[in-house]
Amino acid sequence: MRCAGDIDARQVDETAINIDPIQVGGRLTADAMKAVIAYGDGYSVCDNCRKPFRLDYIKKPPIADFHADLASWLGMDACRVVPGARRGFQAVCQGLVQKGDPVILTALSHYTEFIAAESVGAVPREIPKDGKNHITADAAAETIERVIKTEGKTPALLFVEGVDYQFGNHHDIRGIAKVAHSYDIPVLYNGAYTVGILPVSGKELGVDFVIGSGHKSMAAPAPSGLVATNAEYAERIFATTAVKGDQTGRTFGIKEVAMMGCTLMGVTVMGMMASFPHVKERVLAWDEELRKGKIVIDSLLSIEGTKILSDMPREHTLTRIDTRESFDRVAETHKKRGFYFTSALGKRGIAGVIPGATKIWKFNTYGMTESQADYTANAFLDIARENGLAVND
Numbered sequence: 079m080r081c082a083g084d085i086d087a088r089q090v091d092e093t094a095i096n097i098d099p100i101q102v103g104g105r106l107t108a109d110a111m112k113a114v115i116a117y118g119d120g121y122s123v124c125d126n127c128r129k130p131f132r133l134d135y136i137k138k139p140p141i142a143d144f145h146a147d148l149a150s151w152l153g154m155d156a157c158r159v160v161p162g163a164r165r166g167f168q169a170v171c172q173g174l175v176q177k178g179d180p181v182i183l184t185a186l187s188h189y190t191e192f193i194a195a196e197s198v199g200a201v202p203r204e205i206p207k208d209g210k211n212h213i214t215a216d217a218a219a220e221t222i223e224r225v226i227k228t229e230g231k232t233p234a235l236l237f238v239e240g241v242d243y244q245f246g247n248h249h250d251i252r253g254i255a256k257v258a259h260s261y262d263i264p265v266l267y268n269g270a271y272t273v274g275i276l277p278v279s280g281k282e283l284g285v286d287f288v289i290g291s292g293h294k295s296m297a298a299p300a301p302s303g304l305v306a307t308n309a310e311y312a313e314r315i316f317a318t319t320a321v322k323g324d325q326t327g328r329t330f331g332i333k334e335v336a337m338m339g340c341t342l343m344g345v346t347v348m349g350m351m352a353s354f355p356h357v358k359e360r361v362l363a364w365d366e367e368l369r370k371g372k373i374v375i376d377s378l379l380s381i382e383g384t385k386i387l388s389d390m391p392r393e394h395t396l397t398r399i400d401t402r403e404s405f406d407r408v409a410e411t412h413k414k415r416g417f418y419f420t421s422a423l424g425k426r427g428i429a430g431v432i433p434g435a436t437k438i439w440k441f442n443t444y445g446m447t448e449s450q451a452d453y454t455a456n457a458f459l460d461i462a463r464e465n466g467l468a469v470n471d
Protein backbone atom coordinates (compact mmCIF):
# COMPACT_ATOMS: atom_id res chain seq x y z
CA MET A 79 0.00 0.00 0.00
CA ARG A 80 1.23 3.49 -0.79
CA CYS A 81 1.22 6.24 1.75
CA ALA A 82 1.34 10.01 1.37
CA GLY A 83 5.10 10.09 1.92
CA ASP A 84 5.93 7.81 -1.02
CA ILE A 85 7.58 9.94 -3.68
CA ASP A 86 7.64 8.83 -7.29
CA ALA A 87 10.46 9.65 -9.65
CA ARG A 88 9.88 12.82 -11.65
CA GLN A 89 7.61 12.44 -14.65
CA VAL A 90 10.15 14.14 -16.87
CA ASP A 91 13.42 12.32 -17.37
CA GLU A 92 15.92 14.71 -15.84
CA THR A 93 18.56 13.66 -18.31
CA ALA A 94 16.32 14.65 -21.25
CA ILE A 95 16.68 17.86 -23.22
CA ASN A 96 13.76 19.80 -21.76
CA ILE A 97 12.19 22.46 -24.00
CA ASP A 98 9.24 23.29 -21.74
CA PRO A 99 8.87 27.10 -21.97
CA ILE A 100 8.37 27.57 -18.23
CA GLN A 101 11.04 25.18 -16.96
CA VAL A 102 14.30 25.95 -18.70
CA GLY A 103 15.37 29.08 -16.81
CA GLY A 104 14.58 27.59 -13.41
CA ARG A 105 16.82 24.54 -13.55
CA LEU A 106 19.15 24.63 -10.58
CA THR A 107 22.87 25.19 -10.79
CA ALA A 108 25.09 22.69 -8.96
CA ASP A 109 25.72 25.36 -6.31
CA ALA A 110 21.99 25.80 -5.77
CA MET A 111 21.59 22.04 -5.36
CA LYS A 112 24.31 22.04 -2.70
CA ALA A 113 22.60 24.95 -0.93
CA VAL A 114 19.27 23.11 -1.02
CA ILE A 115 20.82 20.19 0.81
CA ALA A 116 22.74 22.32 3.29
CA TYR A 117 19.77 24.55 4.09
CA GLY A 118 16.99 21.97 3.88
CA ASP A 119 15.73 22.51 7.43
CA GLY A 120 12.75 24.84 7.66
CA TYR A 121 14.24 27.82 9.49
CA SER A 122 17.86 27.12 8.59
CA VAL A 123 18.65 30.70 7.59
CA CYS A 124 17.43 31.99 10.93
CA ASP A 125 20.33 30.58 13.01
CA ASN A 126 21.95 34.00 13.08
CA CYS A 127 18.92 36.24 12.87
CA ARG A 128 19.69 39.05 15.32
CA LYS A 129 18.07 42.41 15.89
CA PRO A 130 16.50 43.81 13.77
CA PHE A 131 14.62 40.56 13.28
CA ARG A 132 13.90 40.48 9.58
CA LEU A 133 15.04 38.22 6.74
CA ASP A 134 16.61 41.02 4.71
CA TYR A 135 18.84 42.02 7.66
CA ILE A 136 20.42 38.59 8.15
CA LYS A 137 24.19 38.88 7.74
CA LYS A 138 25.15 35.20 8.10
CA PRO A 139 24.48 33.78 5.52
CA PRO A 140 24.77 37.11 3.64
CA ILE A 141 21.07 37.59 2.85
CA ALA A 142 21.25 41.33 3.57
CA ASP A 143 24.01 41.76 0.97
CA PHE A 144 22.05 39.63 -1.48
CA HIS A 145 19.11 42.05 -1.27
CA ALA A 146 21.36 45.05 -1.90
CA ASP A 147 23.11 43.24 -4.79
CA LEU A 148 19.80 42.34 -6.42
CA ALA A 149 18.61 45.95 -6.29
CA SER A 150 21.78 47.36 -7.85
CA TRP A 151 21.99 44.56 -10.44
CA LEU A 152 18.50 45.56 -11.62
CA GLY A 153 19.23 49.32 -11.53
CA MET A 154 16.67 49.80 -8.76
CA ASP A 155 16.87 51.19 -5.21
CA ALA A 156 15.36 48.46 -3.04
CA CYS A 157 14.52 44.80 -3.44
CA ARG A 158 12.88 41.99 -1.51
CA VAL A 159 12.72 38.31 -2.28
CA VAL A 160 9.19 36.91 -2.45
CA PRO A 161 7.52 33.52 -3.05
CA GLY A 162 7.17 33.90 -6.81
CA ALA A 163 6.62 36.79 -9.22
CA ARG A 164 2.91 36.65 -8.38
CA ARG A 165 3.61 37.67 -4.77
CA GLY A 166 5.62 40.61 -6.11
CA PHE A 167 2.63 41.71 -8.21
CA GLN A 168 0.43 41.37 -5.15
CA ALA A 169 2.78 43.37 -2.92
CA VAL A 170 2.79 46.27 -5.39
CA CYS A 171 -1.00 46.16 -5.74
CA GLN A 172 -1.37 46.10 -1.96
CA GLY A 173 0.80 49.18 -1.64
CA LEU A 174 -0.68 51.26 -4.46
CA VAL A 175 -4.17 50.17 -5.39
CA GLN A 176 -7.45 50.83 -3.60
CA LYS A 177 -10.65 48.85 -4.06
CA GLY A 178 -12.41 49.98 -7.25
CA ASP A 179 -9.30 51.56 -8.80
CA PRO A 180 -8.74 50.73 -12.46
CA VAL A 181 -5.46 48.90 -13.09
CA ILE A 182 -4.04 48.56 -16.60
CA LEU A 183 -2.86 45.17 -17.80
CA THR A 184 -2.24 43.97 -21.33
CA ALA A 185 -3.79 41.46 -23.71
CA LEU A 186 -0.65 39.39 -23.07
CA SER A 187 -0.68 39.62 -19.27
CA HIS A 188 -0.35 36.42 -17.27
CA TYR A 189 -3.30 35.29 -15.15
CA THR A 190 -1.33 35.96 -11.95
CA GLU A 191 -1.22 39.67 -12.83
CA PHE A 192 -5.01 39.67 -13.04
CA ILE A 193 -5.33 37.81 -9.75
CA ALA A 194 -2.97 40.25 -8.03
CA ALA A 195 -5.25 43.09 -9.21
CA GLU A 196 -8.32 41.16 -8.12
CA SER A 197 -6.82 40.47 -4.68
CA VAL A 198 -7.08 44.19 -3.85
CA GLY A 199 -10.46 44.72 -5.53
CA ALA A 200 -9.04 46.55 -8.56
CA VAL A 201 -10.85 46.81 -11.91
CA PRO A 202 -8.57 45.26 -14.57
CA ARG A 203 -8.48 46.94 -17.98
CA GLU A 204 -6.41 45.61 -20.88
CA ILE A 205 -4.24 47.27 -23.50
CA PRO A 206 -5.03 45.38 -26.73
CA LYS A 207 -2.21 43.84 -28.75
CA ASP A 208 -1.67 44.90 -32.33
CA GLY A 209 -1.68 42.69 -35.43
CA LYS A 210 1.96 41.79 -34.79
CA ASN A 211 1.22 40.71 -31.22
CA HIS A 212 2.91 43.74 -29.71
CA ILE A 213 1.80 46.02 -26.91
CA THR A 214 2.60 49.53 -28.13
CA ALA A 215 2.93 52.92 -26.47
CA ASP A 216 0.11 54.24 -28.67
CA ALA A 217 -2.23 51.46 -27.56
CA ALA A 218 -1.25 52.15 -23.94
CA ALA A 219 -2.11 55.84 -24.38
CA GLU A 220 -5.47 55.02 -26.00
CA THR A 221 -6.32 52.57 -23.22
CA ILE A 222 -5.43 55.03 -20.47
CA GLU A 223 -7.57 57.72 -22.18
CA ARG A 224 -10.47 55.28 -22.58
CA VAL A 225 -10.29 54.22 -18.94
CA ILE A 226 -10.12 57.78 -17.62
CA LYS A 227 -13.10 58.72 -19.78
CA THR A 228 -15.28 55.72 -18.97
CA GLU A 229 -14.34 55.10 -15.35
CA GLY A 230 -13.74 58.72 -14.37
CA LYS A 231 -10.53 57.69 -12.55
CA THR A 232 -6.84 57.60 -13.41
CA PRO A 233 -5.52 54.02 -13.25
CA ALA A 234 -3.53 53.32 -10.08
CA LEU A 235 -0.95 51.09 -11.77
CA LEU A 236 0.10 49.77 -15.17
CA PHE A 237 1.48 46.25 -15.66
CA VAL A 238 3.56 45.44 -18.72
CA GLU A 239 5.51 42.30 -19.62
CA GLY A 240 9.12 42.71 -20.74
CA VAL A 241 8.72 39.52 -22.76
CA ASP A 242 5.28 37.92 -22.89
CA TYR A 243 4.57 34.25 -22.18
CA GLN A 244 2.52 33.66 -25.33
CA PHE A 245 4.87 34.74 -28.11
CA GLY A 246 8.11 35.52 -26.33
CA ASN A 247 8.01 38.96 -27.96
CA HIS A 248 9.65 42.10 -26.56
CA HIS A 249 7.49 45.17 -26.07
CA ASP A 250 8.24 48.88 -26.08
CA ILE A 251 8.68 49.24 -22.32
CA ARG A 252 10.42 52.62 -22.45
CA GLY A 253 7.69 54.09 -24.65
CA ILE A 254 4.88 52.62 -22.57
CA ALA A 255 6.46 53.80 -19.30
CA LYS A 256 6.84 57.30 -20.73
CA VAL A 257 3.17 57.41 -21.66
CA ALA A 258 2.05 56.04 -18.27
CA HIS A 259 4.22 58.53 -16.40
CA SER A 260 2.74 61.41 -18.33
CA TYR A 261 -0.52 60.47 -16.53
CA ASP A 262 1.34 59.88 -13.22
CA ILE A 263 0.67 56.16 -13.42
CA PRO A 264 3.40 53.98 -11.90
CA VAL A 265 4.69 51.15 -14.09
CA LEU A 266 5.31 47.55 -13.05
CA TYR A 267 7.65 45.62 -15.35
CA ASN A 268 6.98 41.88 -15.35
CA GLY A 269 10.39 40.31 -15.84
CA ALA A 270 9.28 36.70 -15.36
CA TYR A 271 10.88 35.84 -18.73
CA THR A 272 13.75 38.32 -18.60
CA VAL A 273 15.21 38.82 -15.11
CA GLY A 274 17.90 36.14 -14.78
CA ILE A 275 17.85 35.39 -18.51
CA LEU A 276 18.98 38.60 -20.18
CA PRO A 277 20.28 41.96 -18.90
CA VAL A 278 17.56 44.10 -17.28
CA SER A 279 17.91 47.61 -15.87
CA GLY A 280 14.77 49.11 -14.39
CA LYS A 281 16.42 52.52 -14.50
CA GLU A 282 17.15 52.28 -18.22
CA LEU A 283 13.65 51.03 -18.92
CA GLY A 284 12.22 53.89 -16.86
CA VAL A 285 9.93 51.65 -14.78
CA ASP A 286 9.00 51.91 -11.11
CA PHE A 287 8.92 48.20 -10.23
CA VAL A 288 10.80 45.20 -11.57
CA ILE A 289 9.43 41.77 -10.78
CA GLY A 290 11.37 38.55 -11.30
CA SER A 291 10.60 34.87 -10.90
CA GLY A 292 13.29 32.76 -9.24
CA HIS A 293 11.92 29.38 -10.28
CA LYS A 294 11.18 30.48 -13.83
CA SER A 295 14.28 32.44 -14.71
CA MET A 296 16.86 32.59 -11.92
CA ALA A 297 17.88 28.95 -11.48
CA ALA A 298 16.18 28.85 -8.10
CA PRO A 299 13.84 26.50 -6.24
CA ALA A 300 10.10 27.28 -6.15
CA PRO A 301 8.44 29.36 -4.99
CA SER A 302 10.87 32.24 -5.32
CA GLY A 303 11.01 35.63 -6.96
CA LEU A 304 11.75 39.26 -6.31
CA VAL A 305 10.16 42.69 -6.25
CA ALA A 306 12.43 45.68 -6.81
CA THR A 307 11.35 49.30 -6.61
CA ASN A 308 12.75 52.75 -7.10
CA ALA A 309 13.21 55.04 -4.09
CA GLU A 310 9.97 56.89 -4.81
CA TYR A 311 7.81 53.87 -4.01
CA ALA A 312 9.99 51.80 -1.67
CA GLU A 313 8.47 53.14 1.53
CA ARG A 314 4.93 52.56 0.37
CA ILE A 315 5.51 49.05 -0.89
CA PHE A 316 7.67 48.00 2.01
CA ALA A 317 5.68 49.80 4.73
CA THR A 318 6.29 48.42 8.20
CA THR A 319 3.50 47.34 10.50
CA ALA A 320 1.67 49.84 12.67
CA VAL A 321 -0.70 47.33 14.25
CA LYS A 322 -0.85 46.95 18.05
CA GLY A 323 -2.31 44.24 20.27
CA ASP A 324 -5.30 45.79 22.03
CA GLN A 325 -4.85 43.76 25.25
CA THR A 326 -1.10 43.46 25.38
CA GLY A 327 -0.11 46.68 23.66
CA ARG A 328 2.40 44.64 21.63
CA THR A 329 3.84 46.14 18.47
CA PHE A 330 5.81 44.31 15.80
CA GLY A 331 8.53 46.73 14.88
CA ILE A 332 10.07 46.54 11.49
CA LYS A 333 8.08 43.68 10.03
CA GLU A 334 6.80 44.66 6.59
CA VAL A 335 3.09 44.20 5.96
CA ALA A 336 3.24 43.28 2.26
CA MET A 337 6.03 40.80 3.04
CA MET A 338 4.09 39.30 5.99
CA GLY A 339 7.18 39.97 8.09
CA CYS A 340 9.62 37.60 6.43
CA THR A 341 9.40 35.87 3.07
CA LEU A 342 11.78 33.25 1.70
CA MET A 343 13.34 31.14 4.39
CA GLY A 344 15.70 28.20 3.94
CA VAL A 345 15.91 26.38 0.63
CA THR A 346 14.31 29.02 -1.59
CA VAL A 347 16.39 32.03 -0.65
CA MET A 348 19.59 30.00 -0.34
CA GLY A 349 19.06 28.31 -3.71
CA MET A 350 18.43 31.69 -5.30
CA MET A 351 21.52 33.17 -3.66
CA ALA A 352 23.77 30.25 -4.62
CA SER A 353 22.76 30.58 -8.27
CA PHE A 354 23.04 34.36 -8.33
CA PRO A 355 26.75 34.63 -9.35
CA HIS A 356 26.02 32.21 -12.23
CA VAL A 357 22.86 34.08 -13.17
CA LYS A 358 24.75 37.41 -13.29
CA GLU A 359 27.21 35.80 -15.66
CA ARG A 360 24.71 33.99 -17.85
CA VAL A 361 22.66 37.09 -18.67
CA LEU A 362 25.76 38.48 -20.37
CA ALA A 363 25.78 35.51 -22.74
CA TRP A 364 22.29 36.23 -24.09
CA ASP A 365 23.47 36.57 -27.70
CA GLU A 366 24.89 33.06 -27.48
CA GLU A 367 21.49 31.78 -26.35
CA LEU A 368 19.85 33.43 -29.36
CA ARG A 369 22.45 31.97 -31.68
CA LYS A 370 21.86 28.44 -30.38
CA GLY A 371 18.09 28.97 -30.51
CA LYS A 372 18.43 29.93 -34.18
CA ILE A 373 19.85 26.50 -34.98
CA VAL A 374 16.57 24.94 -33.82
CA ILE A 375 14.39 27.63 -35.43
CA ASP A 376 16.13 27.25 -38.80
CA SER A 377 15.63 23.52 -38.79
CA LEU A 378 11.93 23.82 -37.93
CA LEU A 379 11.45 26.42 -40.67
CA SER A 380 13.01 24.08 -43.20
CA ILE A 381 10.10 21.66 -42.66
CA GLU A 382 7.53 22.64 -45.26
CA GLY A 383 4.35 24.22 -43.87
CA THR A 384 5.86 25.20 -40.50
CA LYS A 385 5.40 28.81 -39.39
CA ILE A 386 6.88 30.77 -36.51
CA LEU A 387 4.18 32.96 -34.91
CA SER A 388 6.61 34.95 -32.75
CA ASP A 389 8.68 37.90 -33.99
CA MET A 390 11.39 36.98 -36.48
CA PRO A 391 14.31 37.04 -36.23
CA ARG A 392 13.89 35.68 -32.71
CA GLU A 393 14.99 37.92 -29.89
CA HIS A 394 13.99 35.47 -27.19
CA THR A 395 14.37 31.74 -26.77
CA LEU A 396 10.65 31.17 -26.07
CA THR A 397 8.92 30.68 -29.41
CA ARG A 398 5.34 30.05 -30.52
CA ILE A 399 5.07 27.80 -33.54
CA ASP A 400 2.30 26.74 -35.92
CA THR A 401 2.71 23.21 -37.26
CA ARG A 402 -0.87 22.72 -38.47
CA GLU A 403 0.44 22.41 -42.04
CA SER A 404 3.32 20.10 -41.11
CA PHE A 405 3.39 17.87 -38.02
CA ASP A 406 -0.36 18.08 -37.56
CA ARG A 407 -0.96 16.78 -41.10
CA VAL A 408 0.65 13.52 -40.00
CA ALA A 409 -1.58 13.37 -36.91
CA GLU A 410 -4.68 13.12 -39.14
CA THR A 411 -3.79 9.57 -40.17
CA HIS A 412 -1.24 8.39 -37.63
CA LYS A 413 -2.44 5.59 -35.33
CA LYS A 414 -1.20 7.55 -32.31
CA ARG A 415 -2.99 10.69 -33.60
CA GLY A 416 -1.26 13.84 -32.31
CA PHE A 417 0.61 11.86 -29.66
CA TYR A 418 2.98 10.46 -32.26
CA PHE A 419 4.92 13.72 -32.19
CA THR A 420 5.65 13.98 -28.47
CA SER A 421 6.24 10.24 -28.39
CA ALA A 422 8.83 10.55 -31.19
CA LEU A 423 10.48 13.43 -29.33
CA GLY A 424 10.44 11.40 -26.11
CA LYS A 425 12.15 8.47 -27.82
CA ARG A 426 14.89 10.88 -28.82
CA GLY A 427 15.24 12.17 -25.25
CA ILE A 428 13.48 15.49 -25.81
CA ALA A 429 10.83 16.48 -23.25
CA GLY A 430 8.63 19.43 -22.44
CA VAL A 431 6.14 19.64 -25.33
CA ILE A 432 2.54 19.13 -24.15
CA PRO A 433 1.54 15.54 -25.07
CA GLY A 434 -0.60 15.51 -28.20
CA ALA A 435 0.33 19.06 -29.27
CA THR A 436 0.85 19.29 -33.02
CA LYS A 437 -1.03 22.46 -33.93
CA ILE A 438 0.13 25.62 -32.16
CA TRP A 439 2.60 25.11 -29.36
CA LYS A 440 5.58 26.70 -27.64
CA PHE A 441 9.11 25.71 -26.81
CA ASN A 442 12.14 27.30 -25.22
CA THR A 443 15.74 26.56 -26.15
CA TYR A 444 17.25 28.47 -23.22
CA GLY A 445 20.29 26.86 -21.64
CA MET A 446 20.98 24.28 -24.36
CA THR A 447 24.54 23.48 -25.22
CA GLU A 448 25.51 23.85 -28.87
CA SER A 449 25.46 20.08 -29.35
CA GLN A 450 22.03 19.83 -27.71
CA ALA A 451 20.79 22.52 -30.12
CA ASP A 452 22.19 20.58 -33.09
CA TYR A 453 20.73 17.36 -31.74
CA THR A 454 17.27 18.92 -31.20
CA ALA A 455 17.33 20.54 -34.64
CA ASN A 456 18.14 17.16 -36.23
CA ALA A 457 15.52 15.37 -34.15
CA PHE A 458 12.77 17.60 -35.61
CA LEU A 459 14.08 16.95 -39.12
CA ASP A 460 14.23 13.19 -38.50
CA ILE A 461 10.65 13.08 -37.23
CA ALA A 462 9.51 15.11 -40.25
CA ARG A 463 11.29 12.86 -42.76
CA GLU A 464 10.24 9.67 -41.01
CA ASN A 465 6.63 10.77 -41.43
CA GLY A 466 6.88 11.81 -45.06
CA LEU A 467 7.01 15.60 -44.57
CA ALA A 468 9.02 17.61 -47.06
CA VAL A 469 12.22 19.19 -45.76
CA ASN A 470 14.03 21.96 -47.64
CA ASP A 471 17.73 21.29 -47.27
Ligand SMILES: Cc1ncc(COP(=O)(O)O)c(C=O)c1O
Pocket residue numbers: 100161162163164165188190239242243268270271290291292293294302303
Ligand atom coordinates in the same frame (compact mmCIF):
# COMPACT_ATOMS: atom_id res chain seq x y z
C1 LIG B 1 4.57 36.06 -17.79
C2 LIG B 1 4.44 35.44 -16.44
N1 LIG B 1 4.33 36.23 -15.38
C3 LIG B 1 4.22 35.72 -14.14
C4 LIG B 1 4.19 34.37 -13.91
C5 LIG B 1 4.08 33.86 -12.50
O1 LIG B 1 5.34 33.62 -12.00
P1 LIG B 1 5.56 32.94 -10.58
O2 LIG B 1 5.26 31.49 -10.75
O3 LIG B 1 6.97 33.21 -10.24
O4 LIG B 1 4.61 33.58 -9.61
C6 LIG B 1 4.29 33.51 -14.98
C7 LIG B 1 4.27 32.05 -14.75
O5 LIG B 1 4.16 31.22 -15.63
C8 LIG B 1 4.41 34.06 -16.30
O6 LIG B 1 4.51 33.28 -17.38
